[in-house]
Amino acid sequence: MAAAESSWFPALALGVSLFKCLFISAYHSTDFEVHRNWLSITHSLPLDRWYHENTSEWTLDYPPLFAWFELALSQGARLVHPPMLLLQNLNYSSPAAVLYQRVTVILTDLLLIWGVRECCRCLQGQKGSRDVLNRPPFVLAVLLLWNFGLFIVDHIHFQYNGFLFGFLLLSVAKHMQGLHLQGALLFAVLLNLKHIYLYVAPAYGVYLLRSYCFPQDSADGSVRWRSFSLLRLMALGGIVLSVCFLSFGPFILMGQLPQVLSRLFPFKRGLCHAYWAPNVWALYNGLDKTLTLLGVRLELLQEAELPKASMTGGLVQEFQHTVLPSVTPPITLLCTVLSILPALVSLWRRPRSALRFLRCLLLCALGSFLFGWHVHEKAVLLAILPLSLLAVQSREDAGIFLLLSTTGHYSLFPLLFTPAELPIKVLLMLLFTLYSFSALTHLHRAPLLLPLETLYLVGLLLLALCCEVLFPLSPWGGRLPFLPLLASSLYCSLGVCYCFLRLYCSMLRGGAERPKQH
Template structure:
């Protein structure tokens, strides 16, 4: 009965936001549009052994293997829209058919996001049944998720596939609430092999699953009953997660390409600010770094020619040369040298 009532307002919500996404098809798109077009071309035109070595475009493939295979599956459909988009040498190619296909691919994959929202809404406990729809917590949650303005901008204007990825995350969280821990772990392992930035959530997942799944009993006060630890459950959990990673990286390990794949996934020479956003810390780091660079130039502590210019949020894939440290690193080196004297 509750499910049928939820469908009354969930279907219009999902349909309305999908219609809005369709209206945004001709909207502006960022460099990420070309990134994903290039990945379509790489996975379609080149053998698997060259996916993580291709350097014709500056937008090299730097997502985990599952996402590469995802792009390959999309490319099999993309060829019926405009095969020219699948030519690696066609840099910055954006025909009307290409734009239409890539926009529709994001909208279609948002079905996973919608399903994740539905499953999460099912797990909300209602203390009382209200006739006012604005007082229904599952309705409020669905609106906040489905009509998330930031997600609309990032995915359907800027161009990304975060809705699809967040759908996997929401589905994994829903399975946790439903007590289906192995399925939750499986979904999260798959998610990490689509986009490795979700690694920052892995410690929380590991601790929760260890506490809720591997320990089978609690004391009366709710604390852990240490003797209830199940080695078989830990083995099952570890085997499931490891199997996903083997399926993802196995072919590249067999080809001896694991170091190359990892170098693409964790490009430390680009700088942490480019690929691994920790906004509260790196925003302060960038401010201090910029202030020190101005002070150094004014006081002639650094040669202005040795200070590389960069846009912190430009998104351009660049490597920082070791001979041009940032002002903050320069001051750290001077301070370390002073302390060692």
């Protein structure tokens, strides 16, 4: 902390990487087996079987570029521990296999570290306080590298999000530096690694089209149609299409595109995931449940006629609402489009600031999180991480960040349900939340939350205490195991919706785009 200024970044990165190594032997979820299975599929089967193989229930459902990535990883696995590559070895998790896969996550996180470094460079110009600890780049690096959600999802639960976020952050950084083609290339690669990033693709599309293909504005800032550059559009299109062709090409040539797409977009799953992600549909389901219970109590509904409602039964399945109309995929799609449309229009009108693009990207992520079909609670990270970039630059966003990160991270708690990991998730959450509160408050030199928001977070703390400590000890603990999940999910949805609205307000107002001057 007292050391020279240039050396803090490697120290932070090394520290977090070593810290990740400590949790190699911690609990890992079925996602570990998912990725092991993909290693074995890509290693032992020819290309045309990849998206047909179904020995394991965890079939390959990421885009082809990710499958190529797994193929590369399997080359290392063959040297280290070949038994993990056998297709029939279902649920294989020998210490060597765990070590290998965990280490690949930690090593591929180098890309995240690189992305964070680029983002910090973009902030370098601003003069901060003399103390390294209070400078925006330092705070940003900690918020991104030590992010609680990313840590537990990647390094305990097991996934490769860090490396994917590395691509996203790199691409955002390139856009901030005005290198739009590189940014577009990185994003195209990212899309072909994991298609969940389609959520934020509209923001990219509008931004690139408007600010790259129309290089000039008319005097009042509106689009000057005559400045359209076909060359730029072709360069952009060429990049995106060639990346897509590299990834999907072999499958298109083999005539397997429909099969691949059916794996990538499984609409047979239900509206909500096993635990309800804190979004609008959780509130909708909650309302339906409440109305049903009220109806039964007031004898407007016959209990015998109701379908067996097991909304959180743990299995992914379709679910019929009893009172409210049922929701189908097209409706969720429509809601999502409607929710992000104003943001896109606003970006189209005033596209010249990379920060407005970032804000639009955030709104797309949050909009599809709130209204999407079968949303996973982990998808909230897609909003929290980019929001860190805004939080170190504007006071208002810092407040929203605190609210959204605390709520969103708390909603990740059910991912780790084993008792041995309970202290870890509590300690790390405290660590991250305490840091973000004190660092951001100090950075902006002002209180960041409104009284009502503070009250909401205090309520969240009480809820957490009830759900994690009091409820399991109470007599209802055994009988209603889903009640805490339900309560957390509903309570968190309120917070996420509120953050969405506040972000929307600042986007439409168009203010707060100038970096805060110290």
